[in-house]
Amino acid sequence: MVGLLHPGQMGAAIAASLVRGGHPVRWYPKGRGAATHQGAHEADLNPAEDLAALLAEAHVVLSICPATAAEEVAEPPVELRCKSTMIASAVGTDVPISH
Secondary structure (H helix, E strand, C coil): CEEEECCCHHHHHHHHHHHHCCCCEEECCCCCCHHHHHHHHHCCCEECCCHHHHHHHCCEEEEEEEHHHHHHHHHHHHHCCCCCEEEEEEECCCCCCCC
16 A cells, blocks of 8 residues: 555645556545645545554555655654655755755
8 A cells, every 4th residue: 555645736646646557545634625635535545544554554655745845744754653665755946955
């Protein structure tokens, strides 16, 4: 199973391709807006009720977000000690990320 954090326009499009290819994709809807919920629904993504369970069950976790949100999006998986392979793409290169 593939986990997807915050399926915005780009993330939902990638996830939809995975679903069409026969891969189950789950996402975590808590705190997300109506447009994100709609995009996830249109991409046939399955919601996860619990982020820790999503991270534990996923073989791979995708995170596709604006560079300005990269650290914020990465914090919960780090805090939950995610053991899945994480693939992150911070869209945009004009914002430096601290280490």
